[in-house]
Amino acid sequence: MSWLETLMPDEYVASIYEIDLERLWGRGIRLILTDLDNTLVPWNQPTVPESLTKWLKQAHDRGFHVCIVSNNTSGRVLEFAQLSGLPAVGAAKKPKPIGFQQALDRFQMDAKQAVMVGDQLFTDIRGGNRLGMYTVLVLPIEPNEWWGTRMVRNLERVTMPLLCARGLQRPNSLRR
Numbered sequence: 001m002s003w004l005e006t007l008m009p010d011e012y013v014a015s016i017y018e019i020d021l022e023r024l025w026g027r028g029i030r031l032i033l034t035d036l037d038n039t040l041v042p043w044n045q046p047t048v049p050e051s052l053t054k055w056l057k058q059a060h061d062r063g064f065h066v067c068i069v070s071n072n073t074s075g076r077v078l079e080f081a082q083l084s085g086l087p088a089v090g091a092a093k094k095p096k097p098i099g100f101q102q103a104l105d106r107f108q109m110d111a112k113q114a115v116m117v118g119d120q121l122f123t124d125i126r127g128g129n130r131l132g133m134y135t136v137l138v139l140p141i142e143p144n145e146w147w148g149t150r151m152v153r154n155l156e157r158v159t160m161p162l163l164c165a166r167g168l169q170r171p172n173s174l175r176r
């Protein structure tokens, strides 16, 4: 897998609400691994919006397991996990395999049965791809971010055109 291939998401959508759950199910995916900050809620937001609660119910009703895999501190992640009722792996060290593997092991699933959803190419997408998971990139919910993330966004900005040149379709809302 070339460096660029590790960064290529299988799908790129505006938000989690645009994900076609039925299509994922049809691919044999049963476990949704998801990033937390700027994927489910804005960075460090401690509350669970109603829209997210509804989406989670929809996913659970369809039969999916949903588990947070986040690089944020265990404290932040566990607090959100309790509030949302979601299982979670905090301080996951994405893109390293360890956190993803913990989540897979918890549900006794193979990487091929899991999708990784996240807003960052270099952690969420790269990590998921390297394990052979299906990967879905979402737009970050808002620009407010941890300083380390803001630095990496510059790298994303130069990488994104390369991925688009290789056929990555940007979300409808970004197409003109």
Ligand SMILES: [Mg+2]
Pocket (backbone or CB within 6 Å): 035, 036, 037, 038, 039, 118, 119, 120
């Ligand atoms: Mg994120």
